[in-house]
Amino acid sequence: MSVQTAPPVGWREKLKGDNYFLHKLHSLTGIFPVGYYLVQHLFLNSMAAVDPKYFNAVVYFFNEILPKPVLWGMELFLVILPLLFHSLYGFVITYHGKANIYRYRFSENLAYTLQRVSGVYIFVFLIYHVYSTTISHKLYGTDIYYSGMQAHFQNPLVVAFYALGVIASSYHLFNGVWNFAIRWGIVIGDRAQRTLHKWCWVGFVLLSALGLIALAGFFMHEAPAPPVSH
Ligand code: HEM
Numbered sequence: 001m002s003v004q005t006a007p008p009v010g011w012r013e014k015l016k017g018d019n020y021f022l023h024k025l026h027s028l029t030g031i032f033p034v035g036y037y038l039v040q041h042l043f044l045n046s047m048a049a050v051d052p053k054y055f056n057a058v059v060y061f062f063n064e065i066l067p068k069p070v071l072w073g074m075e076l077f078l079v080i081l082p083l084l085f086h087s088l089y090g091f092v093i094t095y096h097g098k099a100n101i102y103r104y105r106f107s108e109n110l111a112y113t114l115q116r117v118s119g120v121y122i123f124v125f126l127i128y129h130v131y132s133t134t135i136s137h138k139l140y141g142t143d144i145y146y147s148g149m150q151a152h153f154q155n156p157l158v159v160a161f162y163a164l165g166v167i168a169s170s171y172h173l174f175n176g177v178w179n180f181a182i183r184w185g186i187v188i189g190d191r192a193q194r195t196l197h198k199w200c201w202v203g204f205v206l207l208s209a210l211g212l213i214a215l216a217g218f219f220m221h222e223a224p225a226p227p228v229s230h
Pocket of ligand 1: 038041045059062063075079122126129130133134137144149162165166169211212214215
């Protein structure tokens with residue numbers, strides 16, 4: 001009697017099917033640390049609207065006061081690696097998924113499509129954004145204080161690109177919160193799901209507003225001289 005063994009499964013085959021563990025990890029990293037970082041980032045940036053001194057103090061704290069190993073550890077483990085995993089596995093999901101216009105309501109299919117379109121937009125936005133801020137600052141000493149960001153926003157196309165980046169990110173996060181709560185079995189009943197859906201819309205509007213206020217903050221004040229770095 002011959003024993004039949006299953007043919008070896010290559011990485012292409014594994015990624016074709018929906019990997020239960022990776023998909024759950026994908027939705028979890030979208031909330032923490034990526035989503036958490038976004039809320040904190042837009043909140044700290046909104047200091048630009050309150051007073052440029054506060055915005056400068058935040059940038060100064062991260063770049064000049066925080067010990068470098070702590071900063072690099074935070075950047076690597078709380079920003080870069082989770083963001084890379086979340087984006088790359090997001091592309092795998094997008095590549096294999098299909099919106100189903102027959103089984104689901106139009107609004108559900110629209111949300112499904114918008115989640116993927118916003119993800120791709122944010123990916124492009126982040127390459128430009130992180131290169132023109134953090135990376136350029138580290139490589140060439142580009143000014144990323146209030147004065148530098150204000151100069152950056154003199155181009156209306158950059159402002160429009162950022163405004164859409166903020167709205168797309170807020171939508172992506174809050175539609176993600178809704179998907180997360182269902183995928184992890186946190187909200188089960190129909191009523192609870194509808195209630196959460198409404199709160200996710202509120203979250204999306206509030207976070208978009210916070211980001212747009214941060215952006216508007218660079219048109220409200222005269223720029224103080226950037227702090228001297230050492
Ligand atoms: C009002 C809009 C925004 C402004 C003014 C802004 C400003 C900045 C600044 C100044 C930095 C450099 C921080 C530093 O190196 O000390 C930065 C980095 C970064 N931003 Fe934004 N940002 C905005 C929107 C966004 C959005 C919508 C996202 C997410 C989708 C985002 C994600 C990031 C990431 C991932 C980094 C790199 C963080 C690091 O490696 O330390 N930003 N941003």
